[in-house]
Amino acid sequence: MAEATLVVGAMWGDEGKGKMIDVLSSKVQLCLRGQGGHNAGHTIVAGGTTYDFHLLPSGLVNPKCVNLIGSGCVVHVPSFFKELEDVKKKGLKTDDRIYISDRAHVDFDLFQAVDGLEEIELGKESIGTTKKDLDSPTFSSKAARSGMMIADVFDYDILEVKLRRLEDGYRKRFGDLLKYDVEEELERFKGYIEKLQPYVIDEVPLLRSAKQQKAKILVEGAQAIMLDISFGTYPYVTSSNCSVGGILAGLSLDWRSIKEVIGVVKAYTTRVGSGPFPTEQLNPTGEKLQQTGHEVGVTTGRKRRCGWLDLVVVKYSHEVNGYTSLNLTKLDILDDFETLEVATSYVHPSTGEALDSFPANGKVLAGVEVRYETLKGWKSSTFGAKRWEDLPTEARDYVEFIEKFVGVKVKYIGTGPDREHMIYRDSLPV
Template sequence: MTITVILGAQWGDEGKGKLVDGQCQEAQLCARAAGGNNAGHLVRVNGVSYSFHLLPSGLINPTCLNFIGSGVVFHVPSFFSELAELEAKGLSAVHDRILVSDRVNVLLDLHVAVDGLEERELGDAAIGTTRRGIGPCYQTSRARTGIKMTDVFYPDLFEQKVRRLADGYQKRFGELFEYDIEAELARFNEYRETLPKYVVDGVSFMRSAQESNANIVIEGANALMLDADYGSYPFVTSSSTTLAGIIGGLTLNPKNITETVGVVKAYTTRVGAGAFKTEDTEEIGTKLQEIGREWGTSTRRRRRCGWLDLVVVKYSNSINYYTSLNLTKLDVLDTFETIKIAIAYTIGGEELDSYPADLNILNQAEVVYHEMPGWQKPTTNARTYDDLPKEARDYVEYIEKFVGVKIKYIGTGPDRDAMIQRP
């Protein structure tokens, strides 16, 4: 048995789905641990692009079982619409290869309505959420007023809980709260008939999976810098995106984990508001955005772009303890004459020990850059490490030396096979 955990090491959108897809070619199970349909993984296989949001990317492999763990917030309409979309693109037996924990929190359209209102309340301080209801659903979960999957199958209890939530939000937002509770209840009368085939005891399922000889791939959602505790708070998601969150969201035995891969884009991007020390809003940022096609799989929002920030990556490693890294989209840098890498933050000439929690300190900090010559040669679809120009190899080796973790996988294009694996 092997368990490979694949986690975003920056602010998300690093290209985790491609590595997950590759690892799932030999896996019997692919599992999601946290987040919801705010995630966005785009995988291109044989010229066909597949978008994953709530569902694990392992569904591309026709022999791989997929599981949505207890730490996920589960939007039922998105679940069925996403399955239908994958089926329409030719993936086989998708309805027979996906299971859901009975302990997931159910994300209602009610939560979606509230998400938009809360963002409006924040005004200029808005988080920049995907407005998919993720935050409000986790809020009700932690307030112990949320709805678990098991509640769905008890109509009276389910209705009582939904009405109680709706009444509370009605009192808070008044006429601004636009929500058709009767339509939601009617939809769940139908879901009550179609959901049971997918729902399992999540704890029992994962225990059995780990006791078997299965190869398991864990697909992280979002990324370390969006973690509710360790990310660039408050501009974060509402779930635990760390290795610890993965373990808790899936009841993994930590001793069973064989590899923890941190996925790092060869430059830095983020969506939404919040600090971004290496962001470039002029020529460099625009060039990265256009060459890298930097717009969200889930939201279609254009991503903010800038140079690789190794302060962030090293901080990420100090929390997730990666055993290897996957450097993605190296080919996007092919035409740059000079490449810069952030290697420190300083205040008054003194280097900060780590990525700071204090936003005032972060705002005052100056970025120290290391410059390297670009390779100005195409790396797209390179298949071996020696196929890369020397300057590109120097870039790779500088990163792994600085972070202290080997770069085992290097992405050199959008296709499934455009991946170098180093021994």
């Protein structure tokens, strides 16, 4: 039996999953993506070089790791090739190390044009998508059974009929607002067919072989649980399932192979796009977190909204995903605070009663009163710390408070951007 470790975001994304994935991928034979597309963003700093991954699995940084974009993903082919060229220019060798499942769905330029128009239609109620082609139209077409799998593009006749049908439907809806040339995209795909062929495989035999060889597998989550279409802050979510269950639905991975689920938690809270954010600090504290933490989206370039650590979110996330351990990131960003506020409960805006869990109702969530615990800051540098004993007492208290509240051990603590900036309180699971 193969052994799999899942690394997933426990908040609204941008928790810093890339470094944990980078560390683990050096010890595995396979790195898999099971959901999302190129609107994801993972940053890895290795050997002084910064790599920004979007669609490609971050395991490409490590030369012995084979990487798969799985069946639950959507693939924007031009972005795939551009990202591949970008990492090659930085010295990464990708030959025979990156594959796409033939069951993954195609994310056309048509969908990017439509995504922007759908946001315009929503007006003040816009979701705040990345406009990166897929927050709605690609997954909508998949669910409506009008989309196309990667396997379909190798039959040009099928590709042409289906893409023209999609374009015609959107043209009837949006009219002249749809600025898109179907002829141009069809012509480009003629060139992609041969170029794409070496990367496309049936993922089932690959994972069957991994199982037979008792391979070590890393599964890389994109986005995070609070952006999950079923368990997130709907409708301000992505269009795929970012939970453990959703990721497994996008891969032919035997559930019995899962040995570890690592939830990645930032030492404070951030999110991008629209939607309720109970602990957001629209004040100098939020600005300080944003500037000190360099909180700018890898994919979009948007400034992230920032606030205090929300343990209501993290505990809810654990109850949905079932973490075996936590990776706390960016602890060093809190080095210069006298005190730290940590959200521990929400109070219903109408009844005044403490809520039992994270609420589904957006209006309730937007109006909750947040109850905080105040913890003492440490006012000294933790940057680059590599041992638990090197942390100030107050920093250790902060970590232990998180552990006790969530009920999961914080085994890994990030103290800076480099892969070496990590405290290990336990051995790695692979």
